[in-house]
Amino acid sequence: MSTGPLPRFLDPRKLADQGGTIRGDISVGELPRLREFRESQQENVAVDLAFCRDEEGHHCVHGSVATRLVVQCQRCLEPLTLDLDARVTLALAWGDDQMKALPSEYDPWLINADQMPLADLLEEEILLALPAVAVHEHCPHGLMEENAEDPSEDETETEKENPFAVLAQLKKGDREE
Ligand SMILES: [Zn+2]
Numbered sequence: 001m002s003t004g005p006l007p008r009f010l011d012p013r014k015l016a017d018q019g020g021t022i023r024g025d026i027s028v029g030e031l032p033r034l035r036e037f038r039e040s041q042q043e044n045v046a047v048d049l050a051f052c053r054d055e056e057g058h059h060c061v062h063g064s065v066a067t068r069l070v071v072q073c074q075r076c077l078e079p080l081t082l083d084l085d086a087r088v089t090l091a092l093a094w095g096d097d098q099m100k101a102l103p104s105e106y107d108p109w110l111i112n113a114d115q116m117p118l119a120d121l122l123e124e125e126i127l128l129a130l131p132a133v134a135v136h137e138h139c140p141h142g143l144m145e146e147n148a149e150d151p152s153e154d155e156t157e158t159e160k161e162n163p164f165a166v167l168a169q170l171k172k173g174d175r176e177e
Pocket of ligand 1: 076077078135136138139
């Protein structure tokens with residue numbers, strides 16, 4: 001259910017004030033930070049984002065960013081197809097103080113311009129949705145099956161603790177001259 005081309009830039013504050021939505025499709029190939037996924041460049045990215053103000057006045061974004069990426073299995077090194085469905089729960093923050101003051105249920109989205117590139121947000125959500133260790137449930141050639149301990153068990157969830165905040169910090173570092 002596409003609603004036409006997605007905007008390249010968006011004004012998150014205005015969208016939240018107006019209760020706007022961003023829905024549509026883009027291809028993985030249009031997201032520069034996903035170029036390393038060579039086999040997935042034609043893959044569709046389904047975007048469904050709803051902007052709102054919550055009861056406390058926070059500008060927030062809820063929705064999903066879904067796509068399919070082929071990665072390398074870290075156990076057998078064969079291609080592994082991952083269906084990713086990133087759940088988005090963001091609150092906009094203008095500066096560090098606001099970012100720290102956000103309720104914990106939100107991931108912060110640091111806003112540093114009136115018009116924010118949509119691609120940045122999509123790339124970030126997709127990269128964060130990747131498991132820390134990607135392995136086949138059952139590797140196709142039975143390689144290393146004797147290795148009973150599954151490295152994916154422990155790490156897939158624990159690594160996801162508020163990663164957006166970490167990236168926001170990294171981004172901030174990038175901007176320092
Ligand atoms: Zn494998």
